[in-house]
Amino acid sequence: MHRLAQRRIILPFLLPAAVLLALFFLYPLVRTVGISLSDWTRTGNSRFVGGANYTALLTDPEYRTALKNTFAFTFIGGCLLFPPAVAIAWALNQPIRGEKFFRFVIFAPVVLSAAVVALMWKFIYHPTLGLISPAMAEVGLGGMAREWLGDPLTALPAVAFTTVWQGIGIWVVLLSAGFERLPRDVLEAGRVDGAGEWRLFWSVMMPLLYDLLRILLVLWIVQSMQAFAFVYIMTGGGPFGSTEVVGTLMYRIAIDQTEFGYAAAMGVVLVAILLAVTAILNKVLKRDDLEY
Amino acid sequence: MRRAALVAAFTLTLGVGCSSGGGTGAADGPDAASWRDEVKPGQLEVGVLSAKGTPGLKFLENLGGRLEQERPGTDVTLTFANTEARPGIEQRWRAGTPPDVDYGMFDGTVPNLREWADDEALVDLTPYLQQPDPVSGKPWLDRYSPTVRKFMEHPESKKIYAVPSELSLHVLFYNAKLFKDLGIKPPTTWDELLAASSALSAKQVDPIALTGLFEPYMGMWSDHLWLRTVGYQKARGVLTEGKGHITEDPGFLKGLQMLQELRDKNAFLKGFKGTDFTAAQAQFFQGKAGMILMGSWLVSEMKDVIPKGFELGVLAFPKVTGGAGDQGAVMAALQNVSIAAKSPDIPLALDWINRLTSVETQTKRATEIGEVSAVVGVPSPPGVPGIDAVLSQAEALEPRDYGLSQSKAGKPVYAEIARLLFGEQDAEQTLQRLDAALRRVHKN
Numbered sequence: 187m188h189r190l191a192q193r194r195i196i197l198p199f200l201l202p203a204a205v206l207l208a209l210f211f212l213y214p215l216v217r218t219v220g221i222s223l224s225d226w227t228r229t230g231n232s233r234f235v236g237g238a239n240y241t242a243l244l245t246d247p248e249y250r251t252a253l254k255n256t257f258a259f260t261f262i263g264g265c266l267l268f269p270p271a272v273a274i275a276w277a278l279n280q281p282i283r284g285e286k287f288f289r290f291v292i293f294a295p296v297v298l299s300a301a302v303v304a305l306m307w308k309f310i311y312h313p314t315l316g317l318i319s320p321a322m323a324e325v326g327l328g329g330m331a332r333e334w335l336g337d338p339l340t341a342l343p344a345v346a347f348t349t350v351w352q353g354i355g356i357w358v359v360l361l362s363a364g365f366e367r368l369p370r371d372v373l374e375a376g377r378v379d380g381a382g383e384w385r386l387f388w389s390v391m392m393p394l395l396y397d398l399l400r401i402l403l404v405l406w407i408v409q410s411m412q413a414f415a416f417v418y419i420m421t422g423g424g425p426f427g428s429t430e431v432v433g434t435l436m437y438r439i440a441i442d443q444t445e446f447g448y449a450a451a452m453g454v455v456l457v458a459i460l461l462a463v464t465a466i467l468n469k470v471l472k473r474d475d476l477e478y
Numbered sequence: 479m480r481r482a483a484l485v486a487a488f489t490l491t492l493g494v495g496c497s498s499g500g501g502t503g504a505a506d507g508p509d510a511a512s513w514r515d516e517v518k519p520g521q522l523e524v525g526v527l528s529a530k531g532t533p534g535l536k537f538l539e540n541l542g543g544r545l546e547q548e549r550p551g552t553d554v555t556l557t558f559a560n561t562e563a564r565p566g567i568e569q570r571w572r573a574g575t576p577p578d579v580d581y582g583m584f585d586g587t588v589p590n591l592r593e594w595a596d597d598e599a600l601v602d603l604t605p606y607l608q609q610p611d612p613v614s615g616k617p618w619l620d621r622y623s624p625t626v627r628k629f630m631e632h633p634e635s636k637k638i639y640a641v642p643s644e645l646s647l648h649v650l651f652y653n654a655k656l657f658k659d660l661g662i663k664p665p666t667t668w669d670e671l672l673a674a675s676s677a678l679s680a681k682q683v684d685p686i687a688l689t690g691l692f693e694p695y696m697g698m699w700s701d702h703l704w705l706r707t708v709g710y711q712k713a714r715g716v717l718t719e720g721k722g723h724i725t726e727d728p729g730f731l732k733g734l735q736m737l738q739e740l741r742d743k744n745a746f747l748k749g750f751k752g753t754d755f756t757a758a759q760a761q762f763f764q765g766k767a768g769m770i771l772m773g774s775w776l777v778s779e780m781k782d783v784i785p786k787g788f789e790l791g792v793l794a795f796p797k798v799t800g801g802a803g804d805q806g807a808v809m810a811a812l813q814n815v816s817i818a819a820k821s822p823d824i825p826l827a828l829d830w831i832n833r834l835t836s837v838e839t840q841t842k843r844a845t846e847i848g849e850v851s852a853v854v855g856v857p858s859p860p861g862v863p864g865i866d867a868v869l870s871q872a873e874a875l876e877p878r879d880y881g882l883s884q885s886k887a888g889k890p891v892y893a894e895i896a897r898l899l900f901g902e903q904d905a906e907q908t909l910q911r912l913d914a915a916l917r918r919v920h921k922n
Contacts, residue, residue, distance in 0.1 A: 228590065229597040230572035247918075248889070313749030315757060336690040336751025336900075424693055425751065425900060426893040441565050443886055444590055 215457070218450045226446035239451035249452060251427055252435040253459075255342060259417075259431055260410040263346040267406060268399075271354055275361030276387065293355035300352065304419035307348040311335050338428035341421050345429055349416045357402065364398040365391070400471045404464055411460055432456045507824045510605035514612070516825040519551030524830060525559030525567055525580035527813060533781065533847040541839060545830065552826070571599060571818070578821040579830055584640040584814055586631045587877035590884040594816075595632055595639040601817040602637045606828055613836070621835065625875045626852045629812040640814030641835050644843075645852035646773040648698060648809040648878055649868055653768050654791035656683065662768075664791055668706075668736060671796045675745040678768040686740075687767035689758040690751035690900065693892035694883060698771050699740075700895045701879050702795040702809065703733035709803035714880040717887055720920025725913050729802050734898060734905035736798070741899055751900055763788060771795065773811065773878075777861045778848040784861075792864035794872065806873030812852060890915035 222239055224232040243249050274292060278285060295303060310317045311334040319331035334344040368391060376386045392399075414433035417423065423430035423438070432452060440449035508516045524542070528534030535556065542554035557577055559567045570576050571583070571594065584600055585591040594600050607619035614620070622630065622642060630638045650671075652664055657674070660681055665671035675685035689695050704713040708729035715721035716730070724730045740746070747758060747767050762770040763784050770776070777790070784790075797805040815834065817827040833839055840851040848859040850869070858866035882888035891912060898908040916922075 228568070228593045229599060231597065308754060309757075311752060312754075312757060313752040315761075319749075333690070333749055333752030336749075336753070421691060422693075423889075424691060424893070424896065426693075426896050426902075427889075438889065442884065442888070444593075444884075445886075 219454055221447055222450035222454045224447045226450075228444035232447070235447065239448045240455070242448065243451055243455060248427065248430070248435060249432075252430045252432045252452075255427075255429060256411050256413065256431045256433075256456075258342055259346050259413055259429075260407055262343050263350055263410050264403070264406055266343075266347055266350045267354060267357060268403075271357040271361055272399075274354075274358050275365055276391070278358070278362050279365040292358050295352045296355040298352065300415040301419060303348060303352045304416050307344075307351070308335065308420050311344055335421055336425055338425050341425060341429045345416050345420050348420065349410070349413065352416075357406075360402060361395075361398070364395050368394050396473065400467075403471070404467055407463060407467065408460060411456065411463075507601050507606075507819075508828075510609055513606060513609075513825050513828055517549070517829045518823075518825070519549045520823040520826050521553050521555070522579070522823060522826050522830060523555045523557055523577040525577040526556045527560040527581050529558060529560070534778065534849075537843055537847055541833060545833060549829075554830075574820055576818040576820060578823060578827040579815055579817055581643075581813055581815055583816040584630075584632075585812065585877070586628050586633055586639075588881045588884050590881075592632060595635075595637070599819055600639045601819050601821070601824060601827075602639065603641065603817070604636075604638045607638055607641075618832070621837070621853055623852050623854055625872070626810075626812055629814060629877065640816040641831055642812045642852040643815050643831075643834050644775075644813040645850045646775050646811045646813070646878075647850060647865065647868060647872075647875075648702070648771065648773050648795070648811075649865065650793045650795055651762070651770050651772060651776060652791040652793065653762070653765060654789040654863075655787075656765060656768055657791065658789075664793055665769075665796050666793060668796045668798045672739070672743065674768070675740065675743055679744065683765070684747045684761075684767040685743075685745040685769060686747065687758045687762035687770040688746045688750045688899075689753055689755040690896070691754040693896045694879065694888070695755055695772075696899050697879065697882070697892040697895045699737055699899075700733060700891075701882075702771065703736055703798070704730060704803065705807055705809065705876065706795070706798035706801040706803045706805060707733040707736070710807060710874075710876040710880070713803070717891060717916070718881045718885045720887075720916070720922045723913060723922070724916055725909060730912075731905060731909050732801075734908050737895075737898060738905040738908075741901065746899070774850045774862060774865055777859065781848065781861075790861070790863065792862055792868060794868045804874065804876070806871070807876045808868060808872040808874075809878045810875040811878045887916060887919045890919060 221232070223234060223236060225235045225238075226232045278289060278292075282288070309315070311319075313319045313331070313333045313336070318334065319328075322328055322331040332340050334340050372394070373386060373390060376390050381389070412433055413431050414437065417429050417431050417434050418437065421429040423434045436449045436452045436456075439445050439452065507513070522545075524538070526535060526538055528538065538556055542556060545554055546552045557563075557567070559577065559580055559582075564582070567577065567580065571580075576599075582591070583594045608617050610616060611618045611621065619638070626642055626645065629642065630640050632639060650665070652674075654664070656662075656678075657664055660677060660683075662674050662677045663670060665674045678685040688699075704717075708716075708727055712722075712727060712729075716724050716727070747753060747761060750758065753761070758767075759770065759772070759776060759780050760783050761767055763780060774792075777784070794808050815831050817824060817831065821827050835853055837853055837855050840849075840853040840856040843849050844851055844856055844859040848861040850859060850862065850865055858869070879888070882891055894903075894908050894912045894915065897903050897911070898905065903911065
């Protein structure tokens with residue numbers, strides 16, 4: 187009787203979320219799968235083609251390159267994001283003067299739009315009018331200066347850096363919350379036992395933050411594999427496809443070439459890859475609860 | 479049971495996804511002979527290309543204001559329909575609620591841009607254009623230069639689905655004062671272009687402004703060279719339509735070798751690989767480069783950064799002596815406006831496009847914001863000296879980029895041209911890679 191009453195009350199609470207989920211996630215997903223099985227014209231007419239779009243993907247070198255670049259973007263971005271984010275979060279957790287100011291400085295780029303940040307960094311990277319290369323030339327490092335966005339070796343890392351620069355504030359906030367929630371008595375016990383801050387950081391804090399880091403890693407992978415805005419604005423996928431990620435390729439195929447069915451197939455495959463990667467990571471990184 | 483319901487819902491949604499969409503389809507327009515009498519005050523939504531704050535938008539706002547004044551009760555709404563707004567606007571067309579008048583819905587020279595007309599989503603303007611224009615007494619159609627007819631007309635049905643509001647010519651701009659001061663002859667042939675490049679380099683001026691961050695603008699160089707060394711029809715056939723192979727006509731390799739020669743002379747702006755097109759254009763107007771190959775929109779686009787006293791020169795792309803292609807052709811793009819067949823007020827929409835493309839409006843537009851017009855009798859914009867000569871001397875206006883931008887071949891072709899310009903490969907390697915890419919795309 188009690189269980190039944192509970193069930194009855196759960197339904198109205200779940201309903202709004204379920205409706206929103208169905209409307210803005212499930213329906214578009216299923217519709218995308220439907221479009222991916224068709225040849226969709228610019229005018230919206232479609233013809234069922236079965237798995238032809240998926241078969242074509244298998245032999246499409248542009249899609250393979252875009253997938254490779256997407257993984258590279260995720261990896262490079264992850265390397266650029268996590269070490270500084272953890273370090274900054276740790277530092278902000280220390281009793282330092284001007285903590286609020288530093289928090290503001292780190293969080294400020296988050297409120298800027300991607301377009302503004304991308305255009306700003308496009309200027310900063312400019313080989314002759316920008317800040318980096320001319321500054322390097324001024325201090326005698328001109329030989330190391332590059333055409334950052336125009337060099338296929340540096341373009342993707344340059345875009346990844348910009349993406350991280352804009353978004354790092356969010357990750358710092360999440361990690362700071364993790365640091366703040368660390369049990370003080372455990373840390374104190376470590377200090378009493380003679381452990382230095384470095385030892386505490388590696389041997390106590392990091393293991394305690396493991397679950398948070400695992401979740402943040404999965405979140406980063408999900409977010410970065412959908413990269414679009416920064417790449418689109420800063421390089422448009424160039425030079426010669428070296429920064430083309432699945433997001434920008436899908437956009438080009440759908441909007442410029444009006445092959446909506448093919449673009450939808452690319453999206454569906456990306457979703458499948460994302461789900462697989464996330465599931466694998468969750469399985470591999472899962473560990474037993476740690477108790478101190 | 480629950481599973482069966484889920485499967486049914488999934489199948490139903492899939493079915494919606496696979497079903498024929500569209501929502502397009504024709505509506506009957508007013509009588510061609512008496513449409514002007516049927517124009518009544520009403521609501522009119524017009525898709526526009528000019529962004530907020532630009533002189534182009536201000537001009538159109540004034541035009542809309544005049545229409546509202548002359549037809550009290552009329553309400554003209556200008557909706558931004560360019561760049562990032564374009565996908566949303568096209569979605570409205572698919573959903574059957576398009577703006578009454580819109581840009582970029584038809585171009586007779588680009589197969590992808592004929593689809594809306596094929597689906598009867600656009601008003602066939604032919605009968606209206608055949609009626610006499612009350613101002614000139616001649617058919618409305620005669621207002622437009624015959625050289626742009628192929629952009630307006632469907633090649634199969636011969637029906638006209640769009641009229642041109644602006645004409646963009648691809649031309650070689652040069653810094654006339656710099657050329658005069660340095661005693662350099664503006665280049666009309668390829669050899670003269672090479673000589674001008676050497677002369678500019680000798681004076682520490684980068685010869686040609688170029689962006690390395692937007693491949694289609696780098697591709698403008700190969701597009702034009704192939705126009706001269708191969709010819710429009712042949713090049714378009716190979717590049718966009720998959721007719722034949724790029725290795726079969728020696729003109730393609732010749733064009734690439736000429737481009738390589740330019741690259742090897744360091745003719746392009748220092749740091750062009752990492753320079754975007756706005757910066758490249760700005761550097762040209764700052765005198766850091768002597769020439770730039772660009773559409774005639776350059777002047778109106780960069781109006782705010784052109785220094786006072788800057789003397790601009792305009793030339794057609796240099797001829798290639800002995801080239802097997804079209805030496806007198808000029809590449810062009812037309813900004814066409816079309817009327818939605820589903821527009822609830824087609825007479826008012828016809829009134830708008832009539833006003834927009836009138837000699838009076840186009841003359842004002844050329845004078846005030848420097849736009850080139852495809853309307854006969856409209857003078858060249860004063861800020862673009864020489865464009866009238868380019869237009870009048872053009873033996874033919876050919877659609878820019880062979881339709882590559884809307885084709886699957888566009889990205890692979892321009893990526894290889896970028897590799898050539900970036901020094902990653904020579905002309906011969908570029909040709910081989912282009913051949914492989916085109917065979918893959920066209921499956922031939």
